[in-house]
Amino acid sequence: xxxxxxxxxxxxxxxxxxxxxxxxxxxxxxxxxxxxxxxxxxxxxxxxxxxxxxxxxxxxxxxxxxxxxxxxxxxxxxxxxxxxxxxxxxxxxxxxxxxxxxxxxxxxxxxxxxxxxxxxxxxxxxxxxxxxxxxxxxxxxxxxxxxxxxxxxxxxxxxxxxxxxxxxxxxxxxxxxxxxxxxxxxxxxxxxxxxxxxxxxxxxxxxxxxxxxxxxxxxxxxxxxxxxxxxxxxxxxxxxxxxxxxxxxxxxxxxxxxxxxxxxxxxxxxxxxx
Amino acid sequence: xxxxxxxxxxxxxxxxxxxxxxxxxxxxxxxxxxxxxxxxxxxxxxxxxxxxxxxxxxxxxxxxxxxxxxxxxxxxxxxxxxxxxxxxxxxxxxxxxxxxxxxxxxxxxxxxxxxxxxxxxxxxxxxxxxxxxxxxxxxxxxxxxxxxxxxxxxxxxxxxxxxxxxxxxxxxxxxxxxxxxxxxxxxxxxxxxxxxxxxxxxxxxxxxxxxxxxxxxxxxxxxxxxxxxxxxxxxxxxxxxxxxxxxxxxxxxxxxxxxxxxxxxxxxxxxxxxxxxxxxxxxx
Amino acid sequence: xxxxxxxxxxxxxxxxxxxxxxxxxxxxxxxxxxxxxxxxxxxxxxxxxxxxxxxxxxxxxxxxxxxxxxxxxxxxxxxxxxxxxxxxxxxxxxxxxxxxxxxxxxxxxxxxxxxxxxxxxxxxxxxxxxxxxxxxxxxxxxxxxxxxxxxxxxxxxxxxxxxxxxxxxxxxxxxxxxxxxxxxxxxxxxxxxxxxxxxxxxxxxxxxxxxxxxxxxxxxxxxxxxxxxxxxxxxxxxxxxxxxxxxxxxxxxxxxxxxxxxxxxxxxxxxxxxxxxxxxxxxxxxxxxxxxxxxxxxxxxxxxxxxxxxxxxxxxxxxxxxxxxxxxxxxxxxxxxxxxxxxxxxxxxxxxxxxxxxxxxxxxxxxxxx
Numbered sequence: 001x002x003x004x005x006x007x008x009x010x011x012x013x014x015x016x017x018x019x020x021x022x023x024x025x026x027x028x029x030x031x032x033x034x035x036x037x038x039x040x041x042x043x044x045x046x047x048x049x050x051x052x053x054x055x056x057x058x059x060x061x062x063x064x065x066x067x068x069x070x071x072x073x074x075x076x077x078x079x080x081x082x083x084x085x086x087x088x089x090x091x092x093x094x095x096x097x098x099x100x101x102x103x104x105x106x107x108x109x110x111x112x113x114x115x116x117x118x119x120x121x122x123x124x125x126x127x128x129x130x131x132x133x134x135x136x137x138x139x140x141x142x143x144x145x146x147x148x149x150x151x152x153x154x155x156x157x158x159x160x161x162x163x164x165x166x167x168x169x170x171x172x173x174x175x176x177x178x179x180x181x182x183x184x185x186x187x188x189x190x191x192x193x194x195x196x197x198x199x200x201x202x203x204x205x206x207x208x209x210x211x212x213x214x215x216x217x218x219x220x221x222x223x224x225x226x227x228x229x230x231x232x233x234x235x236x237x238x239x240x241x242x243x244x245x246x247x248x249x250x251x252x253x254x255x256x257x258x259x260x261x262x263x264x265x266x267x268x269x270x271x272x273x274x
Numbered sequence: 275x276x277x278x279x280x281x282x283x284x285x286x287x288x289x290x291x292x293x294x295x296x297x298x299x300x301x302x303x304x305x306x307x308x309x310x311x312x313x314x315x316x317x318x319x320x321x322x323x324x325x326x327x328x329x330x331x332x333x334x335x336x337x338x339x340x341x342x343x344x345x346x347x348x349x350x351x352x353x354x355x356x357x358x359x360x361x362x363x364x365x366x367x368x369x370x371x372x373x374x375x376x377x378x379x380x381x382x383x384x385x386x387x388x389x390x391x392x393x394x395x396x397x398x399x400x401x402x403x404x405x406x407x408x409x410x411x412x413x414x415x416x417x418x419x420x421x422x423x424x425x426x427x428x429x430x431x432x433x434x435x436x437x438x439x440x441x442x443x444x445x446x447x448x449x450x451x452x453x454x455x456x457x458x459x460x461x462x463x464x465x466x467x468x469x470x471x472x473x474x475x476x477x478x479x480x481x482x483x484x485x486x487x488x489x490x491x492x493x494x495x496x497x498x499x500x501x502x503x504x505x506x507x508x509x510x511x512x513x514x515x516x517x518x519x520x521x522x523x524x525x526x527x528x529x530x531x532x533x534x535x536x537x538x539x540x541x542x543x544x545x546x547x548x549x550x551x552x553x554x555x556x557x558x
Numbered sequence: 559x560x561x562x563x564x565x566x567x568x569x570x571x572x573x574x575x576x577x578x579x580x581x582x583x584x585x586x587x588x589x590x591x592x593x594x595x596x597x598x599x600x601x602x603x604x605x606x607x608x609x610x611x612x613x614x615x616x617x618x619x620x621x622x623x624x625x626x627x628x629x630x631x632x633x634x635x636x637x638x639x640x641x642x643x644x645x646x647x648x649x650x651x652x653x654x655x656x657x658x659x660x661x662x663x664x665x666x667x668x669x670x671x672x673x674x675x676x677x678x679x680x681x682x683x684x685x686x687x688x689x690x691x692x693x694x695x696x697x698x699x700x701x702x703x704x705x706x707x708x709x710x711x712x713x714x715x716x717x718x719x720x721x722x723x724x725x726x727x728x729x730x731x732x733x734x735x736x737x738x739x740x741x742x743x744x745x746x747x748x749x750x751x752x753x754x755x756x757x758x759x760x761x762x763x764x765x766x767x768x769x770x771x772x773x774x775x776x777x778x779x780x781x782x783x784x785x786x787x788x789x790x791x792x793x794x795x796x797x798x799x800x801x802x803x804x805x806x807x808x809x810x811x812x813x814x815x816x817x818x819x820x821x822x823x824x825x826x827x828x829x830x831x832x833x834x835x836x837x838x839x840x841x842x843x844x845x846x847x848x849x850x851x852x853x854x855x856x857x858x859x860x861x862x863x864x865x866x867x868x869x870x871x872x873x874x875x876x877x878x879x880x881x882x883x884x885x886x887x888x889x890x891x892x893x894x895x896x897x898x899x900x901x902x903x904x905x906x907x908x909x910x911x912x913x914x915x916x917x918x919x920x921x922x923x924x925x926x927x928x
Contacts, residue, residue: 020358020365027355027372030432034376034387037397041390049395049411050403095289098282110286112547116293119486119543121493123510124535127517127528128296131309151292158289174628175661177648179675179726185649189674193665212380215495215510219517229382229496236386236500245390248383255378 035252041245061246070247073231076142077211078254080227083146084210085203088153093195093202095154096161100169111162117155125151126219133220140222148220149210156209157202164198204258211254297536303529320523324530332506334534337498340423340508341491344430349484351431352438356446356476357468370443377436381429385497388429392417419503426501426508430494434487438480445479446472478553482546489542493535509535570640572762573602573625573653573730578634580624582617594632595621597787602730602762608791609777610766613809618766618783619658622732625764626655639729653730658738660719662707668718669694669703675726693721696758697751712740713747720755731755733765737772745772752776770810782806798854804926807852813924814858814899818851826851826925829895830918831873839925850926857922860889860900860914873916877908891916 041047042061044054065071099110117125129151133144172194176186214229221227228251235244287294303309304324306317324330355373359366391397399414408414417424449472457467495510502508507515509531516528581594595617602608610618623629625636627648636644636651643651662671669690670677676686694700697717707715716736723731736752737745749772756763767773773780774794781791789809790802801807808815818826818833820843825832828851835843843849860877878897879890887904890897891914900916908914 019354020369023354023358024365024369024372027369030435031372031375034379034384034391034432037387037390038383050400052397052400052404092289095285098285102282106283108547108551110283111550112543113283113286113290115543115546116290116540119489119493119546120293120296120539121489121495121510121532121535123493123495123513124300124532124539125293125296127513127532128299129292131299132292132295155289158286171657171661172663174626174648174655175657175663176674178626178628178653178655179722180649180678181674182647182649185678189677190663194663196665208378212382214382215514218495218514229380232382232386233496233499236389241390244386248386251380251383252378255380259378 038245038249038252041241042249044242047241061242064243065246065250069226069231070228070243070250073226073228073247074250076226077228080142080146080149080225081207081210081254084149084153085206087146087150088157088206088209089199089202091150092154092157093161093199096158096163097165097169099158099162100165111159114155114158114162117151118159120152122152122213122215123219126216129216130220130222139220140224142221142225145217145221145225145227146210148216149213152216153206153209157206160202160205161198164195169194201262204262207258208255212251293536293540297533297540300529300533300536304526304533306526309526309529320526321530323523324527329506329512330531330534333509333512333531334538336423336506337492337509340426340430340498340502341488343423344427344491345434345484345488347427347431348434348438348487349480351435352442353476353480355439356442357472360443360446370439373439374436374443376432377440379433380496381433381494382496382500384433385426385429385500388425388432388497389418389500392425392428394418418501421503421506423502426497429497429501430491433497434491438483438487441483442476442480445476448479449475478549481553482550485542485546485549489539489546492538492542570604571601571637572604572606572639572760573600573764574635574637575600575625576635576637578621578624578636579632580617580620581630581632582620593786595783595786596633598634600781600788600791602764604729604762605756605760607756607763607765607776607778609773609780610764610783611770611773611777611780612768612783614768617786618768619734622655622734622764622766625730626653626732627651628655651730652728653732654723654726654728655732656719656723656734656736658735660715662710662715662718662722664707666707667703668699668705668707668710671707671718672721672725674722689725693724693758697721697754712744713751716744716748717751720751724755724759727759728761731759731761731763733763735766735768737767737769749776782809784809801852801924804850804852807924807926813852813854816851816853816896818849818925820846820849829893830898830916833918833923834920835925836920836923839923842925842927846927848928850928852924852926853918854922854924855888855899856901857919858898858900859917859919860891860902860908861917862908862912862914874913875916877910877912877914880907880910882907889914 040054043057043059045056045058047054065074095114099107099114102110126148129148130139133139133141133147136144136147138144138147169191172190173186176190177183181189212229213227214233217225217227217230221230223230228247232244232247232251235241235247299308304321306313306315306320352373355369359369389396393399394414394416395411396418398417399408399411402408402414403410417428418426453471454467457471458464462470493510495514498508498511499514502511513528513531513535516524516531519525519528575598578598579594579596580598598621600608610621612618620629624631627643627646631644634644635642638652641652643653648655663674666674669687672693673686673690676689681689690703694703697720699714699717699721702710702714702718707718710718733752736748740748752763752765765776767776777794779791779793780797782789782797784803784805789806790797792800792802797806798810798812801810801813807813816828816830818828821827821832823840823843824835826835826843826849827833830853833851873893875891875893877889878892880902881888881890881899882904887902887907888899889902889908890899893916898916900914902908
């Protein structure tokens with residue numbers, strides 16, 4: 001059997017070779033070129049038609065971040081995203097756990113319900129949320145935007161924990177209680193520790209959902225809440241490509257960092273769902 | 275621990291409440307029962323105006339078109355990655371990492387970059403100039419703000435690919451070697467195995483993600499606002515315009531448009547969950 | 559939370575089940591008569607091992623989990639060491655349930671896993687360490703104290719799970735299909751671990767399996783579960799000699815069945831000739847026209863050549879098939895009225911086609927009314 005496998009792999013790799021090579025080239029271009037363009041754009045002095053490269057390099061746009069609108073917007077976005085992340089995990093973890101008990105049709109209905117705020121087109125979702133935040137007295141404020149961001153974040157995180165608690169979680173709970181642990185002891189000594197990985201993952205995802213939000217921030221914040229994506233959007237529309245590129249790169253960096261933290265967290269615990 | 279409690283479903287409804295509330299409010303608003311300019315009486319004029327306006331339907335269908343094409347492209351590319359690079363060799367792992375790396379990049383960044391690359395005086399145009407294909411920006415075929423939505427489709431597909439690739443790779447990995455070996459010992463060639471064993475499992479496992487991607491593409495505002503034409507305007511952009519319209523009637527229509535978007539979204543969620551229920555356990 | 563051992567008399571059973579009814583679908587409101595186990599009654603003495611044996615299906619696992627408090631009961635009482643725990647939470651029952659696939663806490667080391675029940679009960683660290691060390695040694699887990707669960711082999715995981723259960727000093731150990739789907743090497747490993755666990759504690763062990771050989775090897779008594787209830791509870795030898803019902807007889811697979819026509823109180827006419835009814839089976843033949851006659855496999859012999867000896871109920875026929883097995887060889891013989899499998903000496907196996915005579919030992923006869 002081994003020899004058959006080897007020859008099959010060799011045949012396959014020989015046969016598929018041109019496609020794989022093409023694919024790798026395309027993937028490399030597709031993955032890195034946008035990033036490179038943004039870097040060049042952000043540090044280019046006077047990059048006009050038809051030059052393929054800017055006339056000179058300058059860091060003026062980068063230096064302007066600290067005290068400028070982009071810097072403030074990044075700060076606002078960070079706070080919003082952190083607040084959303086913590087809110088989403090605190091609320092959605094118990095919800096996900098509760099949903100994991102469901103079976104059959106109820107389970108699917110629950111999963112669909114919880115997915116609704118995630119999948120609902122943000123402008124449409126924002127319409128209802130705008131009214132709600134106005135009624136609650138937080139319309140057009142950062143608090144209102146935080147509430148708005150939390151809505152899809154809670155949905156996503158609830159789905160995540162629904163998965164987590166559906167896998168081995170129930171069995172850990174049973175083993176603990178059968179050996180004498182009360183409900184509280186089960187939580188403290190078994191469930192919470194094994195949830196460390198999924199919690200990190202959930203925080204990262206909820207952070208990203210808020211961090212990248214555009215429509216909700218616009219509709220609920222009414223333009224008064226200048227999150228980073230809003231700032232970048234304005235810059236792009238105003239044709240200020242260099243500053244926009246700086247903002248765009250700032251948008252990418254924490255997102256990538258969050259993903260990296262995720263991968264590390266995943267490797268450390270054994271308790272993540274398949 | 276075992277009693278049939280209504281609590282879980284109630285909690286799920288609570289999570290969905292903002293959407294349900296939005297649907298209810300939008301319905302009431304477009305019927306003139308609430309919101310700015312409400313008369314307090316059932317008023318079908320806005321709804322009728324909205325539903326009979328060709329702009330509405332051109333907008334909806336254009337958004338559907340863009341979402342469908344971009345999702346199709348991204349799905350094909352993701353499936354290709356999953357099928358071409360299934361092994362643990364270094365090349366395969368590098369390819370998979372390349373495909374999934376851009377996952378956390380926000381939609382907005384993808385759209386902004388697309389603008390810089392595919393714009394009239396963007397990088398692609400300059401490359402073509404360099405190659406002698408065109409002589410001035412105006413000769414560059416419009417890929418941005420064009421009715422075919424090329425730049426928008428490219429940006430959306432680029433953003434969707436990593437997510438679908440992650441799911442596709444996971445699904446492909448779930449098709450066990452044993453299954454393939456069993457087919458091979460029964461006389462199937464590698465091509466047959468790919469076509470009749472791996473692919474059927476792959477697309478079924480991928481389907482929920484494809485539907486989710488479709489609905490995200492359909493509702494994406496930031497990409498549309500940067501890259502789409504004014505007419506036909508994609509649904510999110512049209513909705514936003516109407517929201518900001520000074521005319522109260524138009525603002526009421528905005529809620530109608532939001533309602534249409536929510537209905538499409540809800541339908542997609544239902545289909546998504548149905549495919550997950552049907553085929554979710556096939557590949558593990 | 560400490561077990562109430564001191565006040566229990568020596569004769570208190572470790573576990574007593576009174577007329578339990580266990581619903582299969584835990585999401586549906588349970589009521590008697592619906593699908594599920596019914597009328598389960600069993601007593602498990604201290605230090606005794608009882609094996610629940612039956613065809614694969616949900617019932618046995620549901621029963622164990624119901625005893626452990628992890629699944630609902632719709633009727634009946636569960637009594638552990640003289641204490642009614644039917645309404646008690648799982649952690650208060652002194653009955654430890656072990657999953658089929660060992661569930662070890664992934665974030666704790668081996669010694670932390672084993673020490674878990676002790677930690678819960680507030681046992682001091684020094685004492686905890688002592689107990690854990692002793693259990694590690696007894697279950698051959700030396701050197702693995704600081705290992706993480708995911709770095710353990712299958713056999714090691716089973717042993718850690720058992721060690722942890724022992725640390726909880728329960729009155730009852732509930733083992734859910736511990737040997738199912740294990741390869742032979744692992745099987746031996748786990749069987750040995752269970753034997754050690756049994757030696758280390760006076761807990762009653764209730765074990766579930768669907769394999770007859772595992773059951774006879776590990777059980778002092780076997781409880782055969784058929785038709786959603788317990789058909790018979792007895793030690794293996796009694797079970798094999800006197801299966802209580804036709805269902806048990808068929809499940810054990812150690813008998814061949816034939817239809818018997820009752821001639822009179824003493825004789826029954828079968829395709830294997832007229833056979834004498836055993837004295838304790840006279841009741842089964844009373845008033846009946848036909849009965850099921852079950853003959854133990856090892857009560858049917860064959861010899862080459864024919865015999866017309868009237869006194870031994872002999873019958874003749876050709877051999878149609880010879881089957882050699884590790885547990886013994888048999889020949890399938892075609893008689894006038896039926897086919898029968900007879901034990902043969904593997905060294906002198908008759909060739910296919912040879913005419914042989916069948917001899918039935920009347921002591922291997924069982925009669926079941928129709």
